[in-house]
Amino acid sequence: MGFLQLFIFTVLANSFAINADQSLNLNDEVLGLIVFKSYLTDPSSHLSSWNQDDDTPCSWRFITCNPATGRVTGLSLDGLNLSGKIGRGLEKLQNLKVLSLARNNFTGNLNPELSLLTNLQRLNLSRNGFSDRIPGSLMNSGSIKFLDLSENSLSGPVTEELFVKCLSLRMLSLSGNNLEGPIPNSLLKCTSLNHLNLSNNRFSGNPINSGLWSLTRIRTMDLSRNMFSGSLPNGIFALHDLKELSLEGNHFTGALPSGIGLCPHLNKLDLSNNLFTEAIPEFQALSSLNYLNLANNILTGEFPQWIGSLTSLEYLDFSGNDLTGTLPESMGDLRSLSYVSLSDNRLSGSIPLSLVSSSKLSVIRLRGNKFNGSIPDGLFELGLDLVDFSRNELTGSIPPGSSRLFENLQSLDLSANRLTGDIPAEIGLNSRLRYLNLSWNNFETKMPPELGYFQNLTVLDLRNGAFHGSVSHNSLSGSIPRSMSLLKKLKILKLEYNQLSGEIPPELGGLENLLSVNISYNRLQGRLPTGGIFQSLQQSSLEGNLGICSPLLKGPCKMNVPKPLVLDPFAYGNENGRHQGGRGGEGADQSSRSLRHHRFLSVSAIIAILAAIMISIGVLVISLLNISARRRLAFVDNAIESCSSSSRSGPSLSMGRLVWFDSKTDPNWVVSPESFLKKAAEIGEGVFGSVYKASLGEENGSDNILAIKNLVVSNMIQYPEDFDREVRVLGRVRHPNLVSLKGYYWTPKLQLLVTDYVPNGSLQTKLHDRPPSSPPLSWPNRFKILLGTAKGLAHLHHFFRPPIVHYNIKPNNILLDDNLNAKISDFGLTRLVSKLDKHVMSNRFQSALGYVAPELACQSLRVNEKCDVYGFGVLILEIVTGRRPIEYGEDNVLILNEQVKVMLEEGSVLQCVDESMGEYPEEEVLPVLKLALVCTSQIPSSRPSMAEIVQILQVIKTPIPQPF
Numbered sequence: 001m002g003f004l005q006l007f008i009f010t011v012l013a014n015s016f017a018i019n020a021d022q023s024l025n026l027n028d029e030v031l032g033l034i035v036f037k038s039y040l041t042d043p044s045s046h047l048s049s050w051n052q053d054d055d056t057p058c059s060w061r062f063i064t065c066n067p068a069t070g071r072v073t074g075l076s077l078d079g080l081n082l083s084g085k086i087g088r089g090l091e092k093l094q095n096l097k098v099l100s101l102a103r104n105n106f107t108g109n110l111n112p113e114l115s116l117l118t119n120l121q122r123l124n125l126s127r128n129g130f131s132d133r134i135p136g137s138l139m140n141s142g143s144i145k146f147l148d149l150s151e152n153s154l155s156g157p158v159t160e161e162l163f164v165k166c167l168s169l170r171m172l173s174l175s176g177n178n179l180e181g182p183i184p185n186s187l188l189k190c191t192s193l194n195h196l197n198l199s200n201n202r203f204s205g206n207p208i209n210s211g212l213w214s215l216t217r218i219r220t221m222d223l224s225r226n227m228f229s230g231s232l233p234n235g236i237f238a239l240h241d242l243k244e245l246s247l248e249g250n251h252f253t254g255a256l257p258s259g260i261g262l263c264p265h266l267n268k269l270d271l272s273n274n275l276f277t278e279a280i281p282e283f284q285a286l287s288s289l290n291y292l293n294l295a296n297n298i299l300t301g302e303f304p305q306w307i308g309s310l311t312s313l314e315y316l317d318f319s320g321n322d323l324t325g326t327l328p329e330s331m332g333d334l335r336s337l338s339y340v341s342l343s344d345n346r347l348s349g350s351i352p353l354s355l356v357s358s359s360k361l362s363v364i365r366l367r368g369n370k371f372n373g374s375i376p377d378g379l380f381e382l383g384l385d386l387v388d389f390s391r392n393e394l395t396g397s398i399p400p401g402s403s404r405l406f407e408n409l410q411s412l413d414l415s416a417n418r419l420t421g422d423i424p425a426e427i428g429l430n431s432r433l434r435y436l437n438l439s440w441n442n443f444e445t446k447m448p449p450e451l452g453y454f455q456n457l458t459v460l461d462l463r464n465g466a467f468h469g470s471v472s473h474n475s476l477s478g479s480i481p482r483s484m485s486l487l488k489k490l491k492i493l494k495l496e497y498n499q500l501s502g503e504i505p506p507e508l509g510g511l512e513n514l515l516s517v518n519i520s521y522n523r524l525q526g527r528l529p530t531g532g533i534f535q536s537l538q539q540s541s542l543e544g545n546l547g548i549c550s551p552l553l554k555g556p557c558k559m560n561v562p563k564p565l566v567l568d569p570f571a572y573g574n575e576n577g578r579h580q581g582g583r584g585g586e587g588a589d590q591s592s593r594s595l596r597h598h599r600f601l602s603v604s605a606i607i608a609i610l611a612a613i614m615i616s617i618g619v620l621v622i623s624l625l626n627i628s629a630r631r632r633l634a635f636v637d638n639a640i641e642s643c644s645s646s647s648r649s650g651p652s653l654s655m656g657r658l659v660w661f662d663s664k665t666d667p668n669w670v671v672s673p674e675s676f677l678k679k680a681a682e683i684g685e686g687v688f689g690s691v692y693k694a695s696l697g698e699e700n701g702s703d704n705i706l707a708i709k710n711l712v713v714s715n716m717i718q719y720p721e722d723f724d725r726e727v728r729v730l731g732r733v734r735h736p737n738l739v740s741l742k743g744y745y746w747t748p749k750l751q752l753l754v755t756d757y758v759p760n761g762s763l764q765t766k767l768h769d770r771p772p773s774s775p776p777l778s779w780p781n782r783f784k785i786l787l788g789t790a791k792g793l794a795h796l797h798h799f800f801r802p803p804i805v806h807y808n809i810k811p812n813n814i815l816l817d818d819n820l821n822a823k824i825s826d827f828g829l830t831r832l833v834s835k836l837d838k839h840v841m842s843n844r845f846q847s848a849l850g851y852v853a854p855e856l857a858c859q860s861l862r863v864n865e866k867c868d869v870y871g872f873g874v875l876i877l878e879i880v881t882g883r884r885p886i887e888y889g890e891d892n893v894l895i896l897n898e899q900v901k902v903m904l905e906e907g908s909v910l911q912c913v914d915e916s917m918g919e920y921p922e923e924e925v926l927p928v929l930k931l932a933l934v935c936t937s938q939i940p941s942s943r944p945s946m947a948e949i950v951q952i953l954q955v956i957k958t959p960i961p962q963p964f
């Protein structure tokens with residue numbers, strides 16, 4: 001002990017500068033705790049009551065003492081934001097029974113001296129950053145009953161030595177570390193063990209070899225998500241006390257042991273995601289079982305007909321096996337059942353009527369089987385939350401009058417069946433529905449055979465937690481209902497490629513939030529609504545109709561057509577038919593009266609559905625798209641050439657000309673910009689030339705720092721008037737996510753652009769060239785940068801006519817301010833390049849390989865703002881994966897978006913997420929990645945617009961919590 005005393009004294013003398021006399025009076029435990037504290041960082045000063053002048057620590061916070069002896073028995077510092085390591089000092093607390101440091105930021109290895117605490121019964125170090133191996137001596141005292149080391153970064157194999165003295169151990173959790181190798185045989189010595197949790201590690205081998213199944217006192221055993229293998233012995237289920245067994249996510253093989261039915265208390269059994277084969281043995285004796293998950297194995301044979309005897313069952317998942325047969329009527333005996341998933345098997349027959357008596361049912365998934373017959377009456381009155389019957393062979397109609405269905409239902413997928421009839425209008429009453437997929441049915445017309453790409457393209461699939469309203473493949477006709485004007489929050493309205501006819505209700509002009517409308521390729525006619533966005537719609541959003549009145553359209557303007565008669569569609573149809581003559585209105589009019597009626601109601605119903613949903617969640621998109629037509633015309637609306645800039649003849653050489661857009665600023669460097677440039681510090685180099693940082697005028701007190709770009713492009717517009725006009729357009733751009741242009745300086749030899757200086761460098765630096773000293777970007781920051789960039793681009797695309805296209809979106813051009821707000825620089829600079837040299841520029845842009853939209857690589861340069869959307873898609877991928885768009889391997893070239901696409905299809909896409917960003921919410925990252933793939937679609941028209949992207953991102957970031 002001599003060394004220890006000396007050590008502690010030294011620490012105290014150094015850390016607290018007290019004198020030797022005082023320290024000699026200190027209680028040993030005070031001394032120990034003060035030394036322990038000296039290794040810690042305590043940012044919130046929770047330990048400020050720990051004062052080395054006190055005689056006893058018993059009055060300190062987080063300390064428990066035995067009142068009789070005055071000795072410290074408990075130290076519980078859970079969740080205090082402490083960091084540092086467990087140093088010395090604790091060994092002074094010889095009466096300590098409970099040591100709990102959970103939920104802090106402790107790091108370093110587990111100090112072997114913890115084993116000197118000979119009375120320690122409960123050691124909880126969970127959820128810290130402890131690393132390295134678990135010291136074999138940790139439980140040498142033989143007193144530990146509860147050991148929780150979960151959620152750390154412990155690694156390596158667990159040594160046999162660890163469990164040599166574990167007779168008193170009741171609970172052991174090593175879950176959530178990086179431990180590997182087999183379970184040590186010595187664990188067998190822990191005969192009092194009740195609870196064992198080794199989940200989420202990389203343990204391997206067959207647990208039988210360590211005798212795990214002979215720990216007869218075991219009540220809960222969780223070995224899930226490791227690499228365990230081998231088959232299960234029959235004896236495992238002779239464990240009389242076993243209540244919960246989870247072996248999920250391992251490589252266990254063989255048949256399920258038939259002894260499975262012999263654990264009288266078994267409550268939860270999770271064997272999912274293994275390689276178990278053969279039929280499910282009988283275990284109807286398990287009357288306490290309420291959680292049964294055998295999903296994603298290779299189980300075959302008939303669906304167990306005895307399932308009805310598991311009367312306590314609440315959760316049943318057999319999905320992803322190879323089960324055949326039918327569901328027994330006895331399913332209805334499962335009165336407590338609330339979750340059932342049998343998706344992706346080969347089950348057939350009808351959905352048992354008796355299920356209606358499982359009154360607690362809230363989630364029912366039967367996707368991807370061969371169920372036929374109709375949906376049982378009354379099933380939808382159970383107050384379900386989620387129904388997925390997609391990809392079966394169901395016929396009949398949605399049970400009518402199912403009023404309770406629409407109280408709770410959040411997700412309804414009936415797609416790819418053979419359902420007919422109406423979509424009940426009650427769906428429109430539901431305010432909670434977020435996902436509605438009725439596609440690929442026979443609700444109204446026959447489905448076209450091809451898979452529509454609308455489903456890939458839409459936001460619908462992406463918007464986590466938001467509404468999915470796919471009613472595609474059900475061709476829509478009728479008029480646009482006036483009631484749509486109630487959708488006050490509607491932002492995006494897409495009705496293109498349907499059979500909608502009549503006039504556009506003028507009331508729609510009152511929809512002030514509309515950002516984007518497309519009504520092209522319908523059979524609409526008459527005036528456009530006067531308010532809102534309608535008068536500024538582009539040709540591409542209007543064309544292909546029968547007679548819309550707009551100067552943008554060359555076709556006829558048909559006015560004074562009879563208003564669609566909402567209550568009697570037949571009369572209108574007939575009369576209109578005569579008026580239309582040979583204009584293609586006949587086909588629809590000749591269809592039978594009943595079909596017409598039918599369709600008309602359905603359109604209203606669908607719009608009502610959408611209306612209710614939109615109103616309730618404040619979103620956003622109505623997209624009712626007829627696929628084949630859209631596909632046929634995919635390239636048509638792409639032919640707009642927007643990179644127009646003219647260079648007239650007529651030289652007018654002026655000498656040095658300085659133009660300052662904001663006259664309040666006084667550029668005192670004007671005298672000689674050339675010489676000024678020589679003194680400024682170069683901070684970057686881009687496609688268009690070097691960038692300098694310059695400080696202007698301390699005179700007005702504020703330090704006015706600007707960036708100056710020296711344009712060194714040889715093909716710059718040579719005429720000051722043209723140059724001036726183009727730069728002024730860019731000078732009008734003011735947006736928080738765009739670098740403002742302040743002015744320019746022009747001489748025939750030198751052209752300078754002056755912009756705001758953005759202090760925090762570029763995204764390129766933060767992402768790819770990060771100095772070790774600066775922390776990696778977290779997910780919230782990455783998302784913020786994405787959203788900001790999207791907003792900036794949306795402003796360029798949608799606020800200017802013609803749109804300002806960036807052409808060169810990449811991390812180098814995304815600058816960041818002190819709060820990591822994205823500021824896009826270099827936008828619109830192609831406007832300054834003379835037209836003839838556009839293709840020269842396009843070659844320059846090839847240097848940004850990987851970001852270039854495929855259509856830009858063609859010589860034609862018939863491109864529009866969709867090429868920025870492509871670049872933005874690549875940027876998303878880069879930000880999420882931290883990788884470059886193209887990486888050159890030894891003998892191959894890795895193209896990021898191809899790779900991500902493949903990984904997404906394989907379901908392993910999260911593996912490509914940049915590890916350095918730390919924790920991230922899957923439910924945000926996943927839809928963002930999908931969005932990226934939609935943006936990088938090869939076909940420009942398949943890419944969403946930037947305005948839509950902003951909407952989508954905003955929906956992704958404010959997810960409504962998913963209850964399932």
Ligand SMILES: *[C@@H]1O[C@H](CO)[C@@H](O)[C@H](O)[C@H]1NC(C)=O
Nearest residue numbers: 043044045046078079080081
């Ligand atoms: C931990 O730190 C965070 C961030 O500094 C703070 O918000 C939180 O209140 C702290 N918690 C405690 C228990 O001190």
Ligand SMILES: *[C@@H]1O[C@H](CO)[C@@H](O)[C@H](O)[C@H]1NC(C)=O
Nearest residue numbers: 043080081082083103104105
């Ligand atoms: C723990 O440390 C990590 C990394 O150093 C830090 O990001 C985090 O904010 C810390 N947490 C607390 C609660 O102090």
Ligand SMILES: *[C@@H]1O[C@H](CO)[C@@H](O)[C@H](O)[C@H]1NC(C)=O
Nearest residue numbers: 078102103124126146147148
């Ligand atoms: C350890 O602490 C964590 C977090 O506070 C808690 O969830 C867990 O139950 C504790 N373990 C034991 C064995 O007390």
Ligand SMILES: *[C@@H]1O[C@H](CO)[C@@H](O)[C@H](O)[C@H]1NC(C)=O
Nearest residue numbers: 451452453455456457937942
């Ligand atoms: C669209 O989705 C289908 C299946 O859902 C898939 O086969 C197809 O490749 C996707 N198309 C694109 C362009 O991603």
